[in-house]
Amino acid sequence: MKILAFAGSISSDSINHQFVTYVTTLFPNQEIEILDLNDYQMEMFSSDKEKEIGVHPVAKKFAEKIDESNAIFISLAEYNSSYAGGFKNTFDWLSRVKDRKHFGEKPMFLLSTAPGPGGGKNVSAEFMRRAPFSGANIIADFSLPKWKENFEAGKGITNEELNHDFMKKIEIVKESLGISN
Template sequence: MKILAFAGSISSDSINRKLVEYVSSRFDGHDVELLDLNDYEMPFFSSDREREIGVHPLAQKFADKIDASDLIIMSLAEYNSAYTAAFKNVFDWVSRIKGRKHFGEKPIFLLSTAPGPGGGKNVSEVFMKRAPFSGAHVLTNFVLPKFKETFEEGKGIIDEEKRAELEEKIDLVISHINP
């Protein structure tokens, strides 16, 4: 099973990257590739740029990674109740590839976290509304609020209730990919 994992952030100290690394490490025995959106930095999408250069080669490379995977695990950072500009830009460029939906009809385990009590639930809701139109089959989602209080480097999720919730959701995803 090939799993593609990434955080929807380009921050060097991204808490969403820490969460996606932790969660993807829980998929023992599977081939996990962790991407960094910094490796897919492109100029902001516009129709003018598309006319000028066509589909950006990094967008095609990102789409190829999606197509080669069996499952996507992504953790979306929430900026002002929505996606980061970095994630949205990759999303916009990939949307211009002819004959495909953004996420290639792949199953997705959606994650989000934030320092506050919402944990990124707004960006999760935004993505879940968009997912059916973008070829994203969200199997389940997990929101971790108050990251600095509920997560500890080297240990992972230290809040018992949230850890149990995550374990249930990991089992659900594994049962989907290993029926």
């Protein structure tokens, strides 16, 4: 099973990158590729820019990474109750790659975290509304609130109740992907 993982953020200290990276550790013996959106930055999407250069070659490379995977784990950053700009731009360019949906109908584990009590639930809800039109087959989702209070590097989710709910989601994903423990 080849799992592609990335955060919907270009921040160098992204907690969503830390979170999705942690999640991949719970899938041992799988082929994991963790992308950094900073390696896929493109000019701001506009119809004028698309007329000038066509589909951005970096968007095509990102689409290839998706197509080479069997599943996608994404942890979305929430800025002002919506997508972070870096992710939204990648998403917009990806929509221009011909003859495919954004996420190639791949099974997806949708994650989010934030410093506040919502844990990125607004951006997750927005993405879930869009998912059927974007080829994202969401098999499970989880939002972790209050990152600094509920997560510790090397340990994972420290809140017992949240960790219990999270581990149930992990089992759903493993079962859906045919991964045995």
